[in-house]
Amino acid sequence: MIDANLKKLCLYHLWLAFGAFALACVFGEFQVLERSGLLSIIQSPAVYFASVSTHGVLMGFVLTTFFIMGFGYYTAASSLNMPLWNPTLAWTSFGVCTAGTVMAAIPLLLGKASVLYTFYPPVQANAFFYIGATLLVVGSWIWAAIMLVMLVQWKKAHPGQSVPLPMFANATNCVLWLWTSVGVALEAVFQLLPWALGIVDTIDVGLARTLFAWTLHPIVYFWLIPAYIALYCYVPIAAGGKLFSDELARLAFLLILLFGLPIGFHHLYMDPEQGHEWKLLHMVGTFAVAIPTLLTGFTVVASLEMAGRKSGGKGLFGWIGALPWRNPTVLAALLSLLMLLLGGFGGIVNASYAMNAMVHNTAWVPGHFHLIFGGTVVILYLAIGYRVWPRLCGKALYSTDLALVQLWTWFIGLGVMTTPWHVLGLLGQPRRISSVNYNSVLTLAWDPYELVMIAGGLILLASAALYVYILFRTQTASSAQADAGDDAMTMAPPAAVPGWLNGFLGWNLVILALMAVSYGYPIAQFFLIKTFDPTAWGY
């Protein structure tokens, strides 16, 4: 049930998200140009690190958070067929998040928060950056609370019925986010802010990195779940079929919630503050995430196969050609799955404890990250935008052909940009550096790859600009189209699913136990082991 106020709320969130996205693409292209050293006039480490920090924050925190919130409101109201609970609170959440974004943006753009989007100490940012980031998280907590209240209200009004799959997934994301964000919240409140405000002189970097690892990996699933909502709920219908199994989809979301949370230490494989046994434990958990990923791959591809066969596809793979490739939702899903496949392989290499040493501090890592984030996640955000914009604006999509061009160019751009990035990593190019132009025989061999990356970045920038143009022209078109109605997203859900696939109360206890095992001692050790500091947080 989407009224005018909710449409406005969703559009505000989504415009802010995609505005940040487009701006971040401009910064991204500047970065590949600057780092290559091919244009000496723009060489500036200070500007580079300000740019890369802003790019990371815009993409990783602003695009994602605002998109997930806006799409979350849309998903809840449409799939539950009920009005938004407490719109005033929802607008307050938007205001808090926007204020936080502006507060963080000022020091970022002034070069006072060039700490990359991971803001690992001992690199320090201006206090306003940490306050702004904290406000963004607090605003998102309000959103998560609104979503969970709506879930509870719906369940009370529909006893015994299964929660519609889109909302089940949306609520999974809220629960995941509330657990995920605790780590970075503790780091910000007890370490970064007191340190940046001068209340303490220094902080325990090991503890800070451990707390951030708590957040750093599961946040990827926070970003990913809306993309999975599209894969499970939009794509099968857009392809002309139906979801292969509602129950498998629910199981996949629950397993992401369980396995995705206690596994952050694969980001710390090269760190000294955690023992090998803990890293090994987290590695096992990291590989366990392959299970819901495979479940998702199977369920979505099987849904597509059913749709393709229904459209006349024959033989083992004839159904692939029979799919409606000219449908933006289907095209984005196919390209997303392909990039998930390639990026997923990179992830397996990263997660392999021994082999991680080969790629850990190299260009391989940002190459992998961009392929997964831009390729699997963002391309589906773009497709969701194409689907919901006409429903939010009451206008037809400006041009399906242009949308297809935009999706293909995004896919090609990512391939062109991230392939050399991976190769450069294997050749030993370090990451987190502002210039690769050392004028040695070794680094001169990197130049051709840098040129290709610049071309890839240009394609991506053009694609992002085209995306914003299509949305803008859709919204500002003079002729309205017939109301497409609320997007129910799935065909009739099963009448009833087992209780354990329909709620989260018990699962929170399981998560608590898993988190206690995975993070209990690794965090407690900072307080138990005697150090020269008066407190573990710093002194």
Place this chain on the structure above:
Amino acid sequence: MSAHDPSENEQVPVGTWVLLCLVALGMSLAWLFLYFGVFLPRGAVT
């Protein structure tokens, strides 16, 4: 067509199974190549 058409439910997604098996095989081979062909020959970190 109803949401629970029995004829659809009886379909086995053979293509999907084969595709996923090929993907798993490809990933395993690529991992083995990187481990034995690139990582180990580089030797220990010194």
